[in-house]
């Protein structure tokens with residue numbers, strides 16, 4: 001049974017990470033454990049940047065974006081020597097387990113550390129929702145709502161000027177944010193890395209809808225497509241509709257987390273501590289059929305996430 005646990009955030013930050021840190025801390029304390037916060041991802045483990053946590057350490061953070069533990073990328077942890085150094089630090093501090101809040105890269109580190117005898121539990125924290133073993137990642141809902149609100153504002157000006165606005169949203173190599181946000185704003189088209197696209201076909205559709213009285217257009221592009229400026233210029237050249245590109249960028253990573261992100265983070269954080277309490281490690285906590293569950297890290301990393309075909313189809317059929 002775990003007596004002392006650590007918690008860290010790693011990789012890109014995401015709204016709701018603080019709610020997860022709070023849940024891990026409070027659940028650990030409620031179960032009679034000592035809890036420490038490891039700062040700046042695996043770097044803090046290797047450098048001994050660690051803070052003792054009590055109930056008040058996590059007061060007033062549930063509503064805040066970012067991560068109070070800071071986050072970083074730690075190249076040293078990719079090598080076995082770095083992982084062994086991490087294990088030695090855990091033994092030195094008397095840590096019986098660590099909760100790692102991050103993405104797939106962070107989970108690889110957690111698997112390596114578990115293999116060295118330190119039970120680690122991964123919690124999916126990324127705005128991209130690109131982690132295959134889970135239907136949902138902490139930060140996804142907030143990021144999508146932010147992108148939606150931004151595009152609603154962009155629409156006001158696109159409408160006033162009879163323009164086409166091409167908006168790039170984040171998502172790394174995945175189109176989950178793009179498809180859902182495009183559906184939510186009623187975009188004319190969405191372009192994602194998972195599907196081939198035809199700018200002539202999109203331009204033709206714009207011209208058709210223009211005939212029915214449409215005067216402005218919103219096109220959502222996932223960052224993984226990587227050609228937002230080119231797409232904007234090409235659509236303008238073909239249709240003659242004045243077009244502007246907007247890259248939403250890091251605004252999508254910040255802000256106060258939504259209800260969904262706070263609640264899921266709390267449930268996942270609690271579940272992670274329950275696993276460590278039983279001495280279980282090398283697991284990722286996820287959501288399956290809308291329920292919290294856990295899965296072996298290697299298995300989690302080998303899964304593939306299905307593309308949202310149905311939503312993609314509905315979006316395209318109703319955009320005119």
Ligand SMILES: Nc1ncnc2c1ncn2[C@@H]1O[C@H](COP(=O)(O)OP(=O)(O)O)[C@@H](O)[C@H]1O
Pocket residue numbers: 010011012042072073074075076077078079102103104105106107108109110112126
């Ligand atoms: N293959 C790996 N083995 C061990 N640790 C890794 C590995 N890949 C990534 N990490 C650790 O996890 C950190 C975060 O990974 P990264 O891929 O940047 O973000 P994310 O966790 O969001 O996917 C890396 O900086 C490194 O410390």
Ligand SMILES: O=P(O)(O)OC[C@H]1O[C@](O)(COP(=O)(O)O)[C@@H](O)[C@@H]1O
Pocket residue numbers: 011012013103125126127128170171172223253
């Ligand atoms: O913060 P950076 O280094 O600019 O990284 C940007 C990337 O991080 C994200 O915002 C989040 O990705 P991760 O959660 O995997 O780090 C991606 O959408 C984007 O591609």
Ligand SMILES: [Mg+2]
Pocket residue numbers: 011103104105
């Ligand atoms: Mg990643």
